Amino acid sequence: MVRPKKNLGQHFLKDRDIAAKIAGTLTGSGYNSVLEIGPGTGILTGFLIERQFPDFRVIEIDNESVYYLKKNFPGLKQIIRGDFLVMDIDEYFPDKLGIIGNFPYNISSQILFKVLNNRDKVIEICGMLQKEVAERICSSPGSKTYGILSVLLQAFYTAEYLFTVPEYVFSPPPKVKSGVIRLKRNQVKSLGCDESLFVRVVKASFNQRRKTLRNSVKAVFNLKREDYKDFGLRPEQLSVEKFIELTNWIDENRILSE
Numbered sequence: 086m087v088r089p090k091k092n093l094g095q096h097f098l099k100d101r102d103i104a105a106k107i108a109g110t111l112t113g114s115g116y117n118s119v120l121e122i123g124p125g126t127g128i129l130t131g132f133l134i135e136r137q138f139p140d141f142r143v144i145e146i147d148n149e150s151v152y153y154l155k156k157n158f159p160g161l162k163q164i165i166r167g168d169f170l171v172m173d174i175d176e177y178f179p180d181k182l183g184i185i186g187n188f189p190y191n192i193s194s195q196i197l198f199k200v201l202n203n204r205d206k207v208i209e210i211c212g213m214l215q216k217e218v219a220e221r222i223c224s225s226p227g228s229k230t231y232g233i234l235s236v237l238l239q240a241f242y243t244a245e246y247l248f249t250v251p252e253y254v255f256s257p258p259p260k261v262k263s264g265v266i267r268l269k270r271n272q273v274k275s276l277g278c279d280e281s282l283f284v285r286v287v288k289a290s291f292n293q294r295r296k297t298l299r300n301s302v303k304a305v306f307n308l309k310r311e312d313y314k315d316f317g318l319r320p321e322q323l324s325v326e327k328f329i330e331l332t333n334w335i336d337e338n339r340i341l342s343e
Contacts, residue, residue, distance in 0.1 A: 097125050100254035108132035110211040111183050118178050122169045122186035134160050144169050174203050183209040190215045204241045210268045219264025231321045236287045240325045242268035278332040286332045290320035307340040
């Protein structure tokens with residue numbers, strides 16, 4: 086038996102119906118490879134094996150879980166022992182892939198940022214996260230939960246909030262509810278702006294989300310002008326397209342000695 090480890094943020098799902106439902110969220114469209122992150126005791130793994138993806142692998146950092154998976158899932162062709170956050174995805178997956186998992190709350194945002202950095206390879210990602218984070222990712226402009234993750238992920242993915250999972254179906258139960266989401270790669274190849282600057286602009290804007298864009302942007306960038314048409318708005322009012330416009334305006338009007 087695998088003991089859940091607090092330092093790894095492990096909360097093992099024990100409801101098989103919910104596990105089957107999560108495994109079914111992957112569409113399998115546009116890719117042949119699937120990677121499950123942090124399979125733990127394999128409740129999701131078994132259902133994913135049943136789906137018979139041409140290339141299915143898991144990555145697990147916990148040695149106790151690795152031993153358990155090898156013993157109990159002989160149909161599992163490859164267990165990658167290691168940390169997804171430092172994994173070289175290109176080394177293991179030369180082609181497009183989908184990612185799935187019950188993600189540890191403490192690293193879920195880091196997992197998604199890594200996916201974002203590999204967006205031309207990761208076509209789809211389905212996963213369970215803390216409900217608050219899941220809702221934030223899928224929220225629309227104007228929502229109180231709309232923020233950095235919403236903008237950066239929705240620039241390249243279509244985000245869907247699928248369903249909520251209660252606390253009591255885990256061992257040990259977390260203190261909060263969970264949410265299952267699906268991100269599907271959209272058709273955007275390039276944002277039409279300096280993408281590293283885009284990230285800086287989005288982060289700067291939401292760093293002081295109660296202030297207008299004028300104040301939050303001025304705190305980070307030295308500008309030649311202050312007459313941008315949307316400077317009176319708050320960051321949560323801007324769509325991805327509006328943030329791209331703002332990035333291009335800042336790129337043209339910033340003093341590069343900043």
